Amino acid sequence: MHTDLAALFIIFGGSGDLAQRKLYPALFNLYRKGYLKEHFAVIGTARRPWTDDHYHEIVMTALDNFDEDQATKEAFVGHFYYQSHDVTDAKHYETLKALASQLDEQYELHQNRIYYMAMSPRFFGTIASHLGSEALLTADGFNRLIIEKPFGRDYESAKALNQELTQTFDEDQIYRIDHYLGKEMIQNIVALRFGNGLLSGVWNNQFIDNVQITLAESVGVEERAGYYETSGALRDMFQNHIMQVIGMLAMEVPVNFTAEDVQREKTRLFRSIQPYSPAEIKQNFVRAQYAETSVDGENKPGYQQETNVAPDSQTETFVAGKVMIDNERWCGVPFYVRTGKRLARKETQINIVFKKTGVNIFADDKSDRSAMAPDVLTIYVEPEQGFSLTINGKEVGQGFALKPDQLAYQYDEQMLADSPEAYERLILEALNGDGTNFTHWHELAASWQFVDAIREVWDADQTPLPGYSIGSMGPKEATDLLATTGAEWIFDPTQNN
Structure with missing residues (x-):
């Protein structure tokens, strides 16, 4: 039996194509295989003014290709929460912090957090900066940042982005994902x-x-x-x-x-x-x-x-x-x-x-x-x-x-x-703190x-x-x-x- 890994996933770009095609199915595979059980939660953030109920419908649709029974899917989707979020607005991070703290206590997540940037790269530095300035990183659990490509468009822009990220995260906390x-x-x-x-x-x-x-x-x-x-x-x-x-x-x-x-x-x-x-x-x-x-x-x-x-x-x-x-x-x-x-x-x-x-x-x-x-x-x-x-x-x-x-x-x-599909494998490795394939x-x-x-x-x-x-x-x-x-x-x- 697999260990029940405890963590809060905060997905920036939770309404996007990547989240729906890859991330939600990958998380569901981890759930149905027992890596994720009761002690996990997901906050999806995006600009769209969705309710939690509508967000649940979106996540459920992303699971259409699975044969699992409806009760299992509903139990999984019940761990998802939505926040309409402007990544440039510091006040929105205060709301996000409050929700994250509530879910940490509700699901006994031990202050473990994975921040997943599944949106336009031009916002990566801004998000990381606010996560630091608004003190979303926890003191006792792990804090890990998963970054999608492209990581810059040349050496200078990649270097500038890396400098922005390392103002908040250490190198061993940054997981630059290449699904290959x-x-x-x-x-x-x-x-x-x-x-x-x-x-x-x-x-x-x-x-x-x-x-x-x-x-x-x-x-x-x-x-x-x-x-x-x-x-x-x-x-x-x-x-x-x-x-x-x-x-x-x-x-x-x-x-x-x-x-x-x-x-x-x-x-x-x-x-x-x-x-x-x-x-x-x-x-x-x-x-x-x-x-x-x-x-x-x-x-x-x-x-x-x-x-x-x-x-x-x-x-x-x-x-x-x-x-x-x-x-x-x-x-x-x-x-x-x-x-x-x-x-x-x-x-x-x-x-x-x-x-x-x-x-x-x-x-x-x-x-x-x-x-x-x-x-x-x-x-x-x-x-x-x-x-x-x-x-x-x-x-x-x-x-x-x-x-x-x-x-x-x-x-x-x-x-x-x-x-396991590539995203499923890599998300599990990030959960386990294994950066070998990043x-x-x-x-x-x-x-x-x-x-x-x-x-x-x-x-x-x-x-x-x-x-x-x-x-x-x-x-x-x-x-x-x-x-x-x-x-x-x-x-x-x-x-x-």
């Missing part, structure tokens, strides 16, 4: 690396030729165009999700699997990423936009034809790049990354490409004894979840012709049904400094961006990026391989 770190197969990276002698022994530049990370989306920007115009793929996906995946794949073995040790190793790793000159950035990073494309006889709009997008927009919807790490383990191994919208298929996968053996002794034509195909370890993150190892085997029949064979393992539906400020600072150098070069270059067809895997330039070293993208659903 809550995904089952991202967490499995460290298990594969450090739990298997077979892999840990070859996880270096002596055996690995290159590493490929693909975060592909099949949808366009849709209703997020307004936000996307100010962000682009580099800030929206590369700076956080992809950089964190690189950290998990490439960090050194931590002394212990604790927040402090893991974050220390990821920070060291990020600081050893090779900085690029402007010329090297142009050589090693590619950007593009999805273009108007005819699909099955129907014209699909390109990015510049989307609502709320400037017709001459220079915002990238696709990024591919080569990241080099200057340390003993990874020197000379390129980490190829790509992410984009309107690609052939929604898929996140990681390919570890091992070095080829030197000579194919089985070649029929002894004048052509070129190296065999590389062995590849693939980690399937989503939508499929599992891993496979592609190795060379003998074709059935006469002779010794080789063909790639796959040793594969995939989680079945029942296992995945029992697996982002530390020093990691964030290093990643922003790397991204800012790319952004500066791109912003100074007003050459129209290359386009790519909807349903492709990006522009030709992304393929050329690998071709210079004789490599190719392993994952390509547009090819019959």
Whole structure:
């Protein structure tokens, strides 16, 4: 039986899309699994003048996909309270403080509080400041702040925001959430690396030729165009999700699997990423936009034809790049990354490409004894979840012709049904004070400094961006990026391989 964790959740942005799609279902999963029982309460805050009853209806609607009985849902929703709140008005924090104190006593919460910022980042600093000045932080229980991305839009804005937050919260009280770190197969990276002698022994530049990370989306920007115009793929996906995946794949073995040790190793790793000159950035990073494309006889709009997008927009919807790490383990191994919208298929996968053996002794034509195909370890993150190892085997029949064979393992539906969703997992870790799968400020600072150098070069270059067809895997330039070293993208659903 799970421990009944006591805490008050104060959700800023309690009426918003994130709260309804992710946070309320995640909290309900923790409730029905017994992590949350009687000793918890939730205060949702937003500008809208809702009543508690209306708020209960909103939360109940967020639970529509659960099969639990109505009585269980009603018992859960009964722990929710609403306050109409202007985050800039100090008086509203006084009302919030009074309600929080009442609920602390009513539910025996031991003054444990989690403050969740599920609203526009421009208010993060303001909220943190008022939480401090109006003395909402408790003296006896824990106080933890969960921050959604984006955490700044460059290093300077991230630094300024961090300084605002640390006026009220210590670094170990701040949980910068990246939901990718809550995904089952991202967490499995460290298990594969450090739990298997077979892999840990070859996880270096002596055996690995290159590493490929693909975060592909099949949808366009849709209703997020307004936000996307100010962000682009580099800030929206590369700076956080992809950089964190690189950290998990490439960090050194931590002394212990604790927040402090893991974050220390990821920070060291990020600081050893090779900085690029402007010329090297142009050589090693590619950007593009999805273009108007005819699909099955129907014209699909390109990015510049989307609502709320400037017709001459220079915002990238696709990024591919080569990241080099200057340390003993990874020197000379390129980490190829790509992410984009309107690609052939929604898929996140990681390919570890091992070095080829030197000579194919089985070649029929002894004048052509070129190296065999590389062995590849693939980690399937989503939508499929599992891993496979592609190795060379003998074709059935006469002779010794080789063909790639796959040793594969995939989680079945029942296992995945029992697996916690990313937000559920990460909220529970925050409740337990485990920051291992959250982002530390020093990691964030290093990643922003790397991204800012790319952004500066791109912003100074007003050459129209290359386009790519909807349903492709990006522009030709992304393929050329690998071709210079004789490599190719392993994952390509547009090819019959």
